[in-house]
Amino acid sequence: MAHQVTLNWVAPATGDPVATYDVKRAQVVGGVVGAFASIANPEPSATTYVDTTVVAGLAYAYEVSSVNANGESAPCTAVQVLIPLATPQPPTGLVGTPS
Numbered sequence: 001m002a003h004q005v006t007l008n009w010v011a012p013a014t015g016d017p018v019a020t021y022d023v024k025r026a027q028v029v030g031g032v033v034g035a036f037a038s039i040a041n042p043e044p045s046a047t048t049y050v051d052t053t054v055v056a057g058l059a060y061a062y063e064v065s066s067v068n069a070n071g072e073s074a075p076c077t078a079v080q081v082l083i084p085l086a087t088p089q090p091p092t093g094l095v096g097t098p099s
Contacts, residue, residue: 003083005051009064009076011044018044019068025051028059028080036063036075057085 012018020043024036042049054060059082063075 002052003054003056003086005054005060005062005081005083007049007051007062007064007079009047011047012066012073015066016068016070018066020044021046021049022065022067022072023049023051024063024065024075026061026078028061033061033078033080036061041067054081054083056083058083 007023009021020041022038023040023042025039026034026036028034039051039053040049049064051060051062059080061078061080063078065075066073
């Protein structure tokens, strides 16, 4: 089963127009957030991003910042997400043989 994380945010209400957003992700291990790295740059009209590259059993932290010609804003407050482990698929090809 494929997992995904859907992020939603609210566009800034004031300031110069946003040219893009910078979505960053870090892995969380033992409650410690690793280094954030950029994974997407959605259009300025977007306020949603779906991360389809997550792995079951791992935890991630996400943050988003606004970007325009003047630079990049501070990131929003980070959010952490734990991707659940999936149950295994059932076995197939079961055959009973009388003896």
